Amino acid sequence: MTEDVSEALEQSLSWRHERVELVHDADSGLQAAIAIHSTMLGPALGGLRVRRYPGGLPEALDDALRLSRAMTLKASAAGLDLGGGKAVVLADDAWRDPARRAARLRAFAREVERLGGAYVTAEDIGTSTADMDLLAEHTHHVVGTTRSAGLGDPxxxxxxxxxxxxxxxxxxxxxxxxxxxxxxxxxxxxxxxxxxxxxxxxxxxxxxxxxxxxxxxxxxxxxxxxxxxxxxxxxxxxxxxxxxxxxxxxxxxxxxxxxxxxxxxxxxxxxxxxxxxxxxxxxxxxxxxxxxxxxxxxxxxxxxxxxxxxxxxxxxxxxxxxxxxxxxxxxxxxxxxxxxxAVAEEHAWSRIRAAARRRREGPRAAAAAA
Ligand SMILES: NC(=O)c1ccc[n+]([C@@H]2O[C@H](COP(=O)([O-])OP(=O)(O)OC[C@H]3O[C@@H](n4cnc5c(N)ncnc54)[C@H](O)[C@@H]3O)[C@@H](O)[C@H]2O)c1
Missing domain, CATH: 3.40.50.720 (NAD(P)-binding Rossmann-like Domain)
Incomplete structure (x- = not known):
């Protein structure tokens, strides 16, 4: 585990995370981290984890970085056109209070919406289908809801x-x-x-x-x-x-x-x-x-x-x-x-590398054809 936030952010550079957002919403008391590891294959999808982190923000951030990278591998290995992301929230006693919990979830949803679809959130440890329904009132970028075409708990x-x-x-x-x-x-x-x-x-x-x-x-x-x-x-x-x-x-x-x-x-x-x-x-x-x-x-x-x-x-x-x-x-x-x-990772990374090549060569190929 990393000891401080700057160490975790250095790790994110070496794992080539595309984007890391630290969220502090003073009104609701929300403290969260959203890590987007890769959007090479598609939007970065990964659950919202709400749990207590005895090590505070460095531990929570470390979790988000590791989990978002794992989501990149999972999506690629499963042949999906999705990237890897993850959000973690630092829980405290206030999360037990339904009104304060709802306020923090609304603040989180607004952050997800602000990312414009680069990150799509879902259920994970400490969150429920009802939470996803609440998030869906404030962001389009959530799955696992029971509303409209939602398929509910994954x-x-x-x-x-x-x-x-x-x-x-x-x-x-x-x-x-x-x-x-x-x-x-x-x-x-x-x-x-x-x-x-x-x-x-x-x-x-x-x-x-x-x-x-x-x-x-x-x-x-x-x-x-x-x-x-x-x-x-x-x-x-x-x-x-x-x-x-x-x-x-x-x-x-x-x-x-x-x-x-x-x-x-x-x-x-x-x-x-x-x-x-x-x-x-x-x-x-x-x-x-x-x-x-x-x-x-x-x-x-x-x-x-x-x-x-x-x-x-x-x-x-x-x-x-x-x-x-x-x-x-x-x-x-x-x-x-x-x-x-090793085999599974090899397959997953090679699919991502191929997508990166296509993205790089796309404009060149189009220019050559013109
Ligand atoms: N829910 C999904 O669809 C999904 C998908 C992929 C991966 N996962 C992963 O699977 C795991 C479980 O997810 P979940 O949705 O069932 O979460 P959950 O919160 O519903 O269940 C986790 C359970 O683990 C228990 N637990 C905590 N610490 C423990 C310990 N030391 N020993 C034994 N039990 C302990 C908790 O009390 C809880 O009952 C997580 O790591 C999650 O990231 C979940």
């Missing part, structure tokens, strides 16, 4: 692609994609993790979950999920699959050396942190499905909504295609004896 679609990616990973390891009888741990039983746990139970898996939120545990317990006392206990437990579905960064190199699972595949963006976590997992024979491949379902749904031309059948088709892409990446990585994340 989390069920995210859970679907995570489930598909898990099945593919098990198939690549064992030659069997069945989830029935598998032991699967889900860290974070919120919007995605809760739905994922439900789908896994329906598929006949033995599901163990952990979440500090007692209500989330109760809901999952009622579906047949065994509740473990902590995420740390779940990380160490012998499992077929571990699905990190809370905040990112739960698996560093030290944790990677001790996890008890055979596959890591979840929805949390940037699930691994620090140097060497992915390599250490690989050395131990643990297959890590890159988070941005597994969790693309919500983004695919958001894209369908944004284009206003896709119906339910097309969404289904696009979610199925995500599973096929994940299979192709895992097989290519096995053949080339390299990390799936």
């Amino acid at each position: 989390s069920p679609s995210t859970a679907r692609t995570v489930l598909g990616a898990m099945a593919v990973a098990l198939d690549v390891l064992d030659g069997d994609d069945a989830l029935a009888g598998r032991a699967v741990g889900v860290i974070g039983l919120g919007k995605v993790g809760g739905r994922l746990a439900e789908l896994l139970v329906q598929a006949g898996a033995h599901v163990v979950g952990a979440d500090p939120d007692a209500a989330a545990c109760r809901r999952a317990g009622a579906l047949g999920v065994e509740i473990e006392r902590s995420a740390a206990a779940l990380l160490a437990r012998p499992l077929d699959v571990l699905a990190p579905c809370a905040i990112g960064g739960m698996i560093d190199a030290a944790t990677a050396a001790t996890v008890g699972c055979r596959v890591v595949c979840g929805s949390a963006n940037n699930a691994l942190t620090g140097e060497g976590a992915a390599a250490r997992l690989a050395r131990r024979g643990v297959l890590y499905v890159p988070d941005f491949l597994a969790n693309c379902g919500g983004l695919i749904q958001a894209d369908c909504e944004r284009r206003r031309e896709a119906d339910a059948a097309q969404l289904e088709q696009a979610l199925a295609a995500a599973r096929a892409r994940t299979r192709a990446v895992l097989l290519e990585a096995r053949e080339r004896r390299c990390l799936p994340s």
